[in-house]
Amino acid sequence: MTVTYSEVATRLRLDAAFADARHEDLARLLTHVQFQKYGKGEKVVSAGEPAENLYLIVSGEAQLQGAATARTAVNDRFGEEAGVDTPKYLFDAIANSALEVAVIPRSALTRLYRNAPTVKDRLYVALLGRSASAHTAVPSIQTPPAVSHIKTTEFLGWMTTLAIPAALLVLGPHDALPWSSVVFLAILSATVLMWAFQLVDEFIPGLFALFAILITGLAPPSIALSGFTSEGFFIAMSVLGLGTVIVASGLSYRFLLFLLNKLPNRPVFHDLGLVVSGTLLTPMVPSINNRVTLMHSFMTDMIETLGHKPGSRAATRLAIAVFTGVTVLSAVFISSKSPNFIIYGMLPPQEQDRFQFTYWVLAAALAGGVMLLAYFLASLWVYRHEKQAALSKEQLAAQLQILGPMKNREWAALVGIATFLFGVITASLHHMQPPWLGMAILYALLLFGFLRKDEFKEKVEWPLLVYLASIIGIVATFNHLGLDHWLSGHFGVLRTYLGSNLALFILVLFAIMFLVRLVIPISASIVIFATALMPLSESTGISAWVIGFIVLSLGEFWLFPYQCSYYLHMRSLNQGKSLYDEGQFLRFNVLMNVFRVVALLASIPYWKSIGIL
Amino acid sequence: MIQRLKNLSPAFFLIVAMALLATFNFQKPRILVLHSYDPGYAWTRDVDVGLKRVLDKQIGLNVRWHYMDTKRHPAKDFRAKAGVIAKQVIDSWRPALVIAIDDDAQSYAAKDYANTPGIYLVFAGVNGEITPYGYDTAPNVSGIIERKPLHALKETLLLIAQKNQYPERLKIVHIGDTSDSVMADEMAMREFDWSPLVRLDSRLVEDFAQWQQAVWQANETADILITTNYRKLSRSSNDKTLVPPEEVVKWTEENSRRPIIGTNGFFVEEGGAIAVGASGYEQGEIAAKLAIDFLQGNLKWGTKRIVTPKQFVLFIRSKEVEKRSLKIPALHEAFAYALGNYISE
Secondary structure, rough: OOOHHHHHHHHHHHHHHHHHOHHHHHHHOOOOOOEEEEEEOOOEOOOOOOEEEEEEEOOOOEEEEEEOOOEEEOOOOOOOOHHOOOEEEOOOOEOOOOEEEEEEEHHHHHHHHOOHHHHHHHHHHHHHHHHHHOOOOOOOOOOOOOOOOOHHHHHHHHHHHHHHHHHHHOOOOOOOOOOHHHHHHHHHHHHHHHHHOOOOOOOOHHHHHHHHHHHHHHOOOOHHHHHHHHHHHHHHHHHHHHHHHHHHOOOHHHHHHHHHOOOOOOHHHHHHHHHHHHHHHHOOOOOOHHHHHHHHHHHHHHHHHHHOOOOHHHHHHHHHHHHHHHHOOOOHHHOHHHHHHHHHHHHOOOHHHHOOHHHHHHHHHHHHHHHHHHHHHHHHOOOOOOOOOOOOOHHHHHHHHHHHHOOHHHHHHHHHHHHHHHHHHHHHHOOOOHHHHHHHHHHHHHHHOOOOOHHHHHHHOOOHHHHHHHHHHHHHHHHHHOOOHHHHHOOHHHHHHHHHOOOHHHHHHHHHHHHHEEEEEEEEHHHHHHHHHHOHHHHHHHHHHHHHHHHHHHOOOOHHHHHHHHHHHHHHHHOOOOOOOHHHHHHHHHHHHHHHHHHHHHHHHHHHOOOOO | OOHHHHHHHHHHHHHHHHEEEEHHHHHHHEEEEEEOOOOOHHHHHHHHHHHHHHHOOOOOOEEEEEEEEOOOOOHHHHHHHHHHHHHHHHHHHOEEEEEEEEEEEEEHHHHHOOOOOOOOOEEEEEEOOHHHHOOOOOHHHHHEEEEOOOOHHHHHHHHHHHHHHOOOOEEEEEEEEOOOOHHHHHHHHHHHEEEEEEEOOEEEEEHHHHHHHHHHHHHOOOOEEEEOOOOOEEEOOOOOOOOOOOHHHHHHHHOOOOOOOEEEHHHHOHHHHHHHOOOOHHHHHHHHHHHHHHOOOOOOOOOOOOOOOOEEEEEHHHHHHHOOOOOOHHHHHHHHHHHHHHHHH
16 A cells, blocks of 8 residues: 555544644645655664654554653654654654654744644644653753854944944035035935844834934925825735735645646646746736745745656756746836835825836836746746656645645635726726735735734734835935935936936946945935935836836946845745756846846837837 | 524625725716916916815815926827816716816817717816817807906006106016917007007017027116016027026026016016916816806806906015015015915025
C-alpha cells in the first residue's frame, strides 16, 4: 500500500495538534511532507540525534522506548521534539509493525507557527506528557537577549542628519527664500536623510516632519495634517482592510492552487500562474513586501515540489516569475503601493477626479502591457533550453481538499472585490467616489465580523497609512510655502524637455534618477522627484499624472540589491539559503529595467491618442 | 425563524443604509464649474470667491471644479485639447448644470451643450457677444456677461486728472496683447463715449519687443496708458516663449513716463500701481445665483436671463503710486482698502 497526499491531508485535518491551524497553512505544509516506510523492528529515530522531523503515523505502529506511552498507533505521531525548541530526540522510535509515516521537517513547522502558534504549544504539551512519565527533562533552546548596537553607517547617518539641516539654517538660500522656507528645508532635509540612511522605520521621519512643522507654525494643522483627511488615505485604509480579509481568508492561496491545477503542467504555465497571481494581488494588497511574503512561500513550495535544485536555473526562473508578478504592475494600479497614493495626493483636484481607479489603470495600461509582454518574451528566450518539470497534480488536488469548500470569509472577500470593482466601473451612474465606496465595503466587512477587531488593529498597516498621510502633509506644506514654484524654477532644462520633447525628458530623468537611486531609497526618491517635478505641469501644460507616473516608474529602477527594499525582503525570506541564482536573477532584473524605460517611451503616442497629452 | 431574522438584521441595516445613501447621492444635483483659466489666476480666484459665497450656503449639492488653464497655455492646440478634456468630464460626470466661466470655456466646450437636453448652462466672464456661442437662441442658457467697467474707469481717470492737474483733454491709449478677450475689450472701448477724454488708437501687439515700442511711443503721445491684458506676449517674433506677466509689468512701470492703469486686479498684484476692474466676485455670485435659481425651479428651461454687471473693484499698490507722486482720490483709496485690494508694501 502506498500513502497518498489525500490520506495525509485527511490525517492532518484530524490531528488534534493541528486543530487551530488554518486550512490554507495545512495545504501549504503538505508540499513539504515526505513519505517513508519502515519494516518491523527498524529504528526510525534514536534518542540524542538531532530532532529534524515530526512523524505522523499513517499506518502501522511504533514503539517509543523510554517513554511512559510505550506504544503509538495509527493516527498518532512521534518526534514532537522537532516541533518545539528541543534540539535532540528524547526517545528511540522503533517500528512495531510495517510502518508508513508522513515526515514533516522542522523548517516547515516553524513557518506554520507564524499563523498558528498554538500548534507548537500542543506539540509541547504532548511531548511533556511523554517525558513527565519517563522522568526525562525537556531541554529548551535559550534565545540570547537582543542587543542593539548602532552601526558606523547609522552613526554617520545621524551625524549627517544633524549637520546638513544645521548647515542649511546657517548657510541656506536666505537671499532667495524667506526664513520660514529655510526652516522648512532644514526640517525636510533631516527627514530625507533619515530615509536615505534608513535610520528608522519609513513612517517615523514623516511623523518628525509633521510635528516639527506644527511646532514651528510653518503651516496650519489644516495643511500639515491634510494627508489624514485626503482621499488617498481612505482609499489606502479601505484597500488594506479588504486586502487583510483576502489574505487571511486564504482566498488568494486558493486561487493560486486553482490556477496551477487548471493550467497545463508546463514551466511556462507555472510562470504564468505565478505572474497572474502576483498581478491579481497587486491592486488588492497595497504593500509589495506583503505580496512578496505571500508569493515567496509558494515559490519555495514549488521549488521543492518540482524537484528543482536550490540555485538552479529552473528555481531562478520561478523566483523571477514571483518577483515580476508582484512588482511589474505596481505603478499601474493606484492601490498597489504607498508612493502611488502619494502621487495621487499630489495631483491637482481635477486630475484626482479624473485619475480615479479605472482611468489610472487605463492611462497606465500600455506601459503595464509592454512590461508584461517583454517579461514573457525575455523569459521564454532566456530559459528556452530549460528542461520540463511537472507539478504533482495529485498534491495540488490534496491541497485544495484540505482547504475544503469556499468559506464565508472567502466569499466575503470575493464579494468585497466584486462590489468594489463594480462600484468603481459604474461610478458615473451612482456618483460615489472610490474612497467612500471603499469605506462602505470596509464597514461591511467589520459589521459582519469578516474583518475582526484584532485584525483591524494588527493586520491593517497603520504605519503605512501614517507614512502616506505625513508625505501628503509635507508636500502640502511645501506648496503652501511657495517652494514648489521656487524649485521648479531651478529645473530649466528638464522643463524645456518636458514641454518640447517628452521622450528626451524621460531619458534625462532616467539618468538623473539612476544616480540618485544609488544612494536614496525608492519611496524617498519618488517623493523628492515628484515634489520637484509635478509643479512643472503648470508651466508646461503636461498632465501632472504623466509626470507622476514617469517618476513612479523610474523610481523603481534598481541594479544592486541594497537599492530595493522589497528585494531585500525577498532575500531575507530565503533565510540564508541560495534558493535561486542571484546573479542570474539580477541580470534579468537589468533587462526588466530597460523594459521599464521602453514601456514609458511606448506610452507617449498612447497618451496622445487618449487625450492625456 | 425569528433567530434567523435576528441574525439578518445587520445585513438588513446595511442594505437599507446603502440604498438610502445611494439614492440621496444620486439625487444630489451636480454642478460643474468650468473655468477657462487656472485657480492661481487672480481673476479666477475672485470668481471662485463669489461662487462659493453662494454655493457654500447650499446643502446637498455636488459641485466639481475644472480648470482648463488656457491663460498660461494660450497655444491653439492646447486650448483645443483642454476643450476635449473638459467635454470628457462633462460627458462622464453628466452634471445637471455647467457654470462656464470666460470665453475659452464657452468656445472650446460649453457651446457644444447649448440646446442639449438634460444640461443647463450658466455662463460668466464673456467679454464679447453671446451670439457666436449660440446662447442667444438656446433654451438652456443664462448668464452674466463681463464688461470692463468703462464708466468707472472714466470717472477714475477724470478724478485723477483733476487731482493731479493733468490737461483737461487727457489723452489715453490702450495697449494690450492680441488675445480674444483683449479684442473684445478693444471693441467695447472703441464704442464707449470717453469725452472729454481723448482716446488715441490702441496698440495691440504680439511680442514683447512690440510692447516696448508701444510704451516708448505712448511716452510721446499719451498722458495715461490703459492696459487690459499682456499674458500672451511672446518673447520675440522668433522665440514664442511667453514673457512672465510680472516681467512685463515691471518693465512697463520702470520705462513708462506716463501712469498706467490696468483694467484687471492682477495688474496690481503683478506690480502695477492702480487698476479699475470688473468684479470677479460679482460674476461668481450672479452665476451661482442663476444656477441655484434653475435648480430650485425659479428659472425654467426655455427662460433666458442675461445679467449685465453693475459692480467694479479698485486695486492700488501704494509704493508704485508714490513713486510717480500720483495723487489718488481719498475715497478710491478707502474703497480699495475696504476690499482688501490695497497693497501697502
